[in-house]
Amino acid sequence: MSVDWSTSDVAGDDVPAVDLTTVDVTGVDLTADLGPNLQLPNPLMTASGCAANGKELHRFGDVAQLGAFVTKSVKRDPQSGRGTPRMAETPSGMLNSIGLQGPGIDAFVEHDLPWLKSVGARAIVSIAGASSGEFAEVARRLVAAPDFDAVAAIEVNISCPNVANRGLVFACDPASSTGVLRLVAPEVPSGIPLLAKLTPDVTDIVPIAEAALAGGAHGLTMINTLLGIHIDTERMRPHLFGTTGGLSGPAIRPVAVRAIWQVHAAMRAGRIPAAPIVGVGGVRTGQDALELTLAGASAIQVGTAIFNDPSAPWRVARELRDLLGQRGIPRYRDLVGAAHQN
Amino acid sequence: MTGRDTGVCQATARVAGNAPAAAYRHLTLDAPGIAQLAQPGQFVALTVGGPTSALLLRRSFSIHRVDPAAGTVEIVVSDAGPGTAWITRLDDGESVDIVGPLGRGFTLPDAPGAAVLIGGGYGSAPMFWLANVLRENGFAIHHVLGAASADRLFGAELADPADELIVTTDDGSQGERGWVSDPLPGLLERTGAKAVYACGPMGMLRAVTEIATAHGARAEVAVEEAMACGIGVCMTCVLPVVGADGVTRMSRSCVDGPIFDATTVRWDAVAGGRVAVPADCLGAPR
Numbered sequence: 001m002s003v004d005w006s007t008s009d010v011a012g013d014d015v016p017a018v019d020l021t022t023v024d025v026t027g028v029d030l031t032a033d034l035g036p037n038l039q040l041p042n043p044l045m046t047a048s049g050c051a052a053n054g055k056e057l058h059r060f061g062d063v064a065q066l067g068a069f070v071t072k073s074v075k076r077d078p079q080s081g082r083g084t085p086r087m088a089e090t091p092s093g094m095l096n097s098i099g100l101q102g103p104g105i106d107a108f109v110e111h112d113l114p115w116l117k118s119v120g121a122r123a124i125v126s127i128a129g130a131s132s133g134e135f136a137e138v139a140r141r142l143v144a145a146p147d148f149d150a151v152a153a154i155e156v157n158i159s160c161p162n163v164a165n166r167g168l169v170f171a172c173d174p175a176s177s178t179g180v181l182r183l184v185a186p187e188v189p190s191g192i193p194l195l196a197k198l199t200p201d202v203t204d205i206v207p208i209a210e211a212a213l214a215g216g217a218h219g220l221t222m223i224n225t226l227l228g229i230h231i232d233t234e235r236m237r238p239h240l241f242g243t244t245g246g247l248s249g250p251a252i253r254p255v256a257v258r259a260i261w262q263v264h265a266a267m268r269a270g271r272i273p274a275a276p277i278v279g280v281g282g283v284r285t286g287q288d289a290l291e292l293t294l295a296g297a298s299a300i301q302v303g304t305a306i307f308n309d310p311s312a313p314w315r316v317a318r319e320l321r322d323l324l325g326q327r328g329i330p331r332y333r334d335l336v337g338a339a340h341q342n
Numbered sequence: 343m344t345g346r347d348t349g350v351c352q353a354t355a356r357v358a359g360n361a362p363a364a365a366y367r368h369l370t371l372d373a374p375g376i377a378q379l380a381q382p383g384q385f386v387a388l389t390v391g392g393p394t395s396a397l398l399l400r401r402s403f404s405i406h407r408v409d410p411a412a413g414t415v416e417i418v419v420s421d422a423g424p425g426t427a428w429i430t431r432l433d434d435g436e437s438v439d440i441v442g443p444l445g446r447g448f449t450l451p452d453a454p455g456a457a458v459l460i461g462g463g464y465g466s467a468p469m470f471w472l473a474n475v476l477r478e479n480g481f482a483i484h485h486v487l488g489a490a491s492a493d494r495l496f497g498a499e500l501a502d503p504a505d506e507l508i509v510t511t512d513d514g515s516q517g518e519r520g521w522v523s524d525p526l527p528g529l530l531e532r533t534g535a536k537a538v539y540a541c542g543p544m545g546m547l548r549a550v551t552e553i554a555t556a557h558g559a560r561a562e563v564a565v566e567e568a569m570a571c572g573i574g575v576c577m578t579c580v581l582p583v584v585g586a587d588g589v590t591r592m593s594r595s596c597v598d599g600p601i602f603d604a605t606t607v608r609w610d611a612v613a614g615g616r617v618a619v620p621a622d623c624l625g626a627p628r
Contacts, residue, residue: 078625
């Protein structure tokens with residue numbers, strides 16, 4: 001198979017023969033180490049809610065070649081989501097107010113998970129709930145699925161901002177964060193890592209990270225969106241149907257780097273237990289992915305950039321690999337948190 | 343992976359033409375993969391501002407027409423903000439990232455007859471290509487083009503001489519004074535048309551749906567919902583649509599549309615630039 005890393009035309013009937021699942025010809029090892037139960041051939045993932053459940057994005061690149069495919073957060077029952085407008089473009093980013101639209105866990109298990117398995121994707125299933133009991137029930141039904149063997153990890157979305165009651169953002173409170181993880185962890189077989197997804201919209205993210213790990217999380221995904229509002233100055237009312245929305249895109253990348261930095265620093269100092277961090281927030285290029293890695297991320301998710309460029313996850317993987325190749329860095333995982341040493 | 347047939351292309355398209363058309367710009371883009379695949383009613387999604395642009399979201403445009411032999415895709419762009427303004431300023435030879443063809447196109451009725459094609463503003467952009475396809479399939483074409491004023495009309499000169507053309511403007515500056523839906527009842531009665539196609543603002547589409555239904559005609563409408571991605575992953579362009587099972591779902595206009603059977607759209611939920619979730623929608627908040 002010829003490998004052409006230079007092309008960026010990942011689409012249609014012109015999909016290049018790029019294999020991101022193996023050590024590449026220039027000798028750069030992209031393997032991502034997220035603990036003993038989650039070793040990935042490369043660190044690039046989709047971000048939850050930015051790639052639906054795979055079929056649509058698979059038209060632009062092979063989702064099985066990604067380090068992992070992270071699904072849209074699924075709750076117990078079908079969710080209509082909110083009315084529209086659901087989004088507003090902002091400088092280098094956007095606000096979204098989808099409201100966790102989705103089919104519910106039973107339909108997900110029946111339709112989406114088998115498809116992800118059929119194409120050979122490593123699925124990281126994002127779960128959500130309005131109560132810790134709902135999180136646990138979603139996890140239980142997922143684990144019972146015939147195709148559960150396609151699930152590489154479970155991401156516990158305790159930080160979705162688009163809920164009716166801000167008090168329901170579990171990741172704004174250490175005890176609530178611990179509470180959700182404590183109920184989910186017993187439902188999930190050992191060997192399936194739990195990643196707690198955190199919000200940066202807190203006074204101090206380190207105690208939240210510590211609380212999630214104490215509840216049974218094996219790793220952390222940082223960051224979810226930041227809460228924002230856009231006002232329609234013509235109509236003189238909030239633009240979004242749901243008033244508030246989650247801010248994402250390159251505009252929030254420095255916030256992601258800061259959050260990852262703070263939590264990784266606390267781990268290095270032994271103030272909280274060490275655990276892998278999956279970095280997410282505004283990644284658009286390979287250099288952005290490298291920045292989050294240097295702050296302490298062991299793998300990288302691409303989210304809003306997909307809306308701009310549906311082949312972004314694969315392109316970022318190539319750019320990251322090329323960047324390391326040019327710098328003569330043989331192993332990606334050696335760079336995790338490297339900026340803390342210099 | 344090479345040779346995978348996914349029905350959609352992402353390409354760097356060269357601008358082959360950018361000409362004024364009334365208040366709009368008519369762009370011709372070299373995108374052979376898309377030109378060969380596209381059907382009337384489908385759309386394309388363009389990035390704006392280049393790879394480091396602070397405007398991240400794609401802008402979606404109904405395809406005006408394609409020339410598969412020349413490999414070109416044509417769109418009509420209205421300068422409605424900084425993103426679309428950037429597109430209207432593209433010069434010949436410049437490049438733009440394009441994804442398409444996207445969405446479901448118009449469908450043709452089983453039996454030929456008269457067809458009424460309605461375009462509000464530059465919503466008429468896909469209608470002349472559709473008219474050609476319908477005419478080739480034995481339909482008699484009746485165009486209704488409407489706009490607020492003469493300068494906002496698009497394509498009156500593009501209608502085939504064999505087709506009927508009715509023009510309306512809100513201010514009477516061209517054609518009949520009034521709304522684009524005003525001539526519709528008389529036209530449906532006179533022609534007996536059972537096929538109606540419409541593209542334009544939501545209020546217009548709702549009016550067309552009600553008139554067509556009252557006259558026993560089937561209408562297909564091209565909806566215009568704000569989209570971030572155009573490819574089905576962002577979930578922003580939804581509207582409530584009744585499925586074959588009678589259940590209302592928040593459906594993505596980019597993959598389930600943008601062409602919908604007009605009677606399946608829950609127009610009752612659309613008001614004042616917003617679309618609410620009907621209480622009987624699947625998964626509606628309780």
